[in-house]
Amino acid sequence: MTSSSSSVSRPSSARRAVVLAVLAAAVPAAFLATLAWGSVSVPLDEVVAILRGQEPARGTWRAIVLDLRLPRATTAVLAGTAMALAGLAMQTLFRNALAEPYVLGVTSGAGLGVGLLLLPQGATTGVGASLLAGLAPLHGLGVVGAAALGAFAVLLVMLAIAGRVRNMVIVLVAGIMVGAFLGAVTNVLVFFARPEAVVAFTQWQFGSFEGVRAVQLPVLAAVVAAGALLLTLFVKQLNVSLLGERYAQSMGLSPRRVRIVAVAATALLSGAVTAYTGPIAFLGIAAPHLARGLLGTADHRLLIPGSALLGALTALVAGIFAQLPGTGLTLPLNAALALLGAPVVLHVLLRINRVGGGFHV
Amino acid sequence: MSDERLAATDLTVGYRRRAVLSGIDVTLRAGELACLIGANGIGKSTLMRTLARAQSPLTGRVELRGRPITDLSPRELAAELAIVLTDRVAAGQLLGYDLVALGRAPYTGWFGRLDDTDRRTIEWALDTTGSGHLAGRPVTELSDGERQRLMIARALVQQPSVLLLDEPTAFLDLAARLELVKLLLSLTHEHGLAVLMSTHDVEHLLRHADSVWLITPERELITGAPEELGLGGHLRRMLGDTAAFDPRTGTFAWDDGHAATARVTAPNECPADLLAWTVRAVERAGYRVGEQDPAVTVEVRASGGWRVGPRRLDSVQALVACLRDGG
Numbered sequence: 001m002t003s004s005s006s007s008v009s010r011p012s013s014a015r016r017a018v019v020l021a022v023l024a025a026a027v028p029a030a031f032l033a034t035l036a037w038g039s040v041s042v043p044l045d046e047v048v049a050i051l052r053g054q055e056p057a058r059g060t061w062r063a064i065v066l067d068l069r070l071p072r073a074t075t076a077v078l079a080g081t082a083m084a085l086a087g088l089a090m091q092t093l094f095r096n097a098l099a100e101p102y103v104l105g106v107t108s109g110a111g112l113g114v115g116l117l118l119l120p121q122g123a124t125t126g127v128g129a130s131l132l133a134g135l136a137p138l139h140g141l142g143v144v145g146a147a148a149l150g151a152f153a154v155l156l157v158m159l160a161i162a163g164r165v166r167n168m169v170i171v172l173v174a175g176i177m178v179g180a181f182l183g184a185v186t187n188v189l190v191f192f193a194r195p196e197a198v199v200a201f202t203q204w205q206f207g208s209f210e211g212v213r214a215v216q217l218p219v220l221a222a223v224v225a226a227g228a229l230l231l232t233l234f235v236k237q238l239n240v241s242l243l244g245e246r247y248a249q250s251m252g253l254s255p256r257r258v259r260i261v262a263v264a265a266t267a268l269l270s271g272a273v274t275a276y277t278g279p280i281a282f283l284g285i286a287a288p289h290l291a292r293g294l295l296g297t298a299d300h301r302l303l304i305p306g307s308a309l310l311g312a313l314t315a316l317v318a319g320i321f322a323q324l325p326g327t328g329l330t331l332p333l334n335a336a337l338a339l340l341g342a343p344v345v346l347h348v349l350l351r352i353n354r355v356g357g358g359f360h361v
Numbered sequence: 362m363s364d365e366r367l368a369a370t371d372l373t374v375g376y377r378r379r380a381v382l383s384g385i386d387v388t389l390r391a392g393e394l395a396c397l398i399g400a401n402g403i404g405k406s407t408l409m410r411t412l413a414r415a416q417s418p419l420t421g422r423v424e425l426r427g428r429p430i431t432d433l434s435p436r437e438l439a440a441e442l443a444i445v446l447t448d449r450v451a452a453g454q455l456l457g458y459d460l461v462a463l464g465r466a467p468y469t470g471w472f473g474r475l476d477d478t479d480r481r482t483i484e485w486a487l488d489t490t491g492s493g494h495l496a497g498r499p500v501t502e503l504s505d506g507e508r509q510r511l512m513i514a515r516a517l518v519q520q521p522s523v524l525l526l527d528e529p530t531a532f533l534d535l536a537a538r539l540e541l542v543k544l545l546l547s548l549t550h551e552h553g554l555a556v557l558m559s560t561h562d563v564e565h566l567l568r569h570a571d572s573v574w575l576i577t578p579e580r581e582l583i584t585g586a587p588e589e590l591g592l593g594g595h596l597r598r599m600l601g602d603t604a605a606f607d608p609r610t611g612t613f614a615w616d617d618g619h620a621a622t623a624r625v626t627a628p629n630e631c632p633a634d635l636l637a638w639t640v641r642a643v644e645r646a647g648y649r650v651g652e653q654d655p656a657v658t659v660e661v662r663a664s665g666g667w668r669v670g671p672r673r674l675d676s677v678q679a680l681v682a683c684l685r686d687g688g
Contacts (some may be wrong), residue, residue: 095452236473239459240453240466249415250658251466251519289453298455301472 023309025112026081030316033071037325076315082269087284093262100284101270110274113150115186119193149272160253207278207333227269238300287311364391372421375409397559399576405559439467444514445526458496464518486517506537521594526558529555623648624655
């Protein structure tokens with residue numbers, strides 16, 4: 001194969017392996033840092049000792065690391081991985097650089113679910129009170145259940161649309177319309193809600209890795225693993241989808257099946273994460289672009305692990321940043337993600353200069 | 362017949378309630394380069410989609426190497442028939458080699474891993490299309506012509522016996538068009554592929570195609586060698602009243618039906634190209650070149666320049682201006 005005439009040096013497979021290896025090492029490092037840093041700093045060797053089941057020098061460290069920070073770090077890894085993979089699936093399916101997990105309207109569904117749960121709270125008269133009475137069964141679900149229910153309902157609607165509509169762009173527009181409609185309903189609820197209820201809802205919208213309890217983690221992990229597995233099983237179809245549905249069909253694949261798998265996986269991944277952490281912005285759109293740029297490939301066999309690692313890493317680092325170690329202050333997670341991530345992503349994209357440039361928007 | 366690749370019998374193509382073309386009986390043979398021509402919106406793409414099984418026929422059937430196309434599995438079909446579309450393919454960071462490798466999809470396993478046979482086929486296709494030097498480059502950085510070559514290489518690694526191309530020359534410059542025709546001729550005449558391409562590049566293709574599939578304004582499909590269609594007056598009818606086909610030159614030109622005739626004379630030693638380009642200039646000035654009742658006579662002078670009546674003209678611009686003034 002001759003590529004000598006090309007003036008641009010393309011990443012070799014050796015360089016790609018190095019990039020993946022560095023990322024694979026950086027994720028556990030950031031994970032340990034998450035356990036060590038925060039309002040109280042725990043020395044790294046003590047963190048390792050605690051993880052091994054040994055007694056730390058101070059008794060409180062054990063509770064801080066195991067009960068507080070371990071669930072938070074694990075949530076960050078799962079959420080980062082999930083949002084990155086969901087974003088990758090959407091960008092490939094829609095062949096659009098601006099596509100992200102939330103174009104399907106899943107967050108809006110989850111948001112409405114949570115809104116219906118939280119916003120009528122405290123209302124004693126009028127519509128709010130009757131809504132509150134009517135929604136009594138929702139309270140048994142809690143925030144996570146309500147969000148999951150909303151996300152799942154949107155998933156069903158979007159699957160029905162994706163399976164029926166011929167033009168992929170219509171699916172994209174439909175997702176945005178569903179999101180706009182549900183968002184509007186939520187806004188009406190916010191408008192009529194009592195201030196305390198609005199504060200509670202806004203807290204949820206800021207996003208947080210801290211709300212997930214240890215017992216809930218296996219559920220989140222299982223759903224994220226299922227979504228990731230689904231996408232991994234369809235790497236070949238995703239690769240061929242880069243050429244568009246007409247070519248995919250001419251090469252013996254079923255574009256309809258790819259659509260349904262990608263939509264289902266994305267809704268599972270982003271729906272589960274949103275239910276547990278609130279909407280996580282930014283990661284879904286940024287991680288796949290970074291992976292493409294750093295690995296110099298469009299091959300999903302590399303992009304899936306690459307995006308997953310970058311997503312997990314970004315989420316962990318943003319989580320540490322949100323804690324503002326040494327200050328005792330915390331930032332809202334979504335603000336931390338964008339404050340920290342946007343300049344980094346911009347820098348990398350401008351340096352590589354070609355990332356995503358090939359997408360036909 | 363053994364060299365029959367794609368055959369349509371009593372085919373009607375169209376959409377749910379609207380037949381676009383009907384009564385199609387047509388055959389594409391191994392080693393044949395066929396060109397599908399006709400006005401925009403007349404049904405060229407619908408016909409090609411139906412032949413490629415991307416759309417069901419309303420009536421009739423399509424056979425691929427003697428088997429009804431509906432009997433083939435998606436993989437079997439992809440291994441027999443490949444398509445090249447005008448859809449712009451531009452995925453971020455997709456490299457030339459990887460693009461071509463996607464064509465192996467009907468042959469590779471669940472995860473799309475390439476084995477030695479796959480790699481050899483990809484090398485062969487890159488070689489055949491002269492695009493080996495594009496393998497390491499991102500497709501987003503390539504010209505339309507280069508990308509077209511890779512898309513054809515991608516089609517070739519499917520190892521099809523039939524290749525359908527939808528307006529492959531649409532975005533190409535002149536040099537790239539000539540290169541494409543050369544490539545398609547080598548694929549048909551040397552490698553035995555059956556190729557059908559739709560095109561608006563009629564004048565050019567008439568010189569090279571083995572057969573022409575012409576859709577008339579009355580939505581009738583007429584097939585034959587380009588020369589047969591030219592002599593039979595079918596090409597003349599193709600564009601209706603918009604333009605006239607000149608059966609002598611194989612070219613199309615406007616014809617308002619009122620053009621005056623100009624007679625062009627030249628001394629015997631006049632070079633053929635000078636005479637030919639003089640004729641073009643006269644036609645550009647709005648005349649029909651002929652012998653009957655000439656309104657004006659243009660004489661190519663042995664000493665250089667032209668003479669129209671009493672006037673001597675030294676440049677083509679002057680000649681055309683003079684003729685436009687009515688000689």
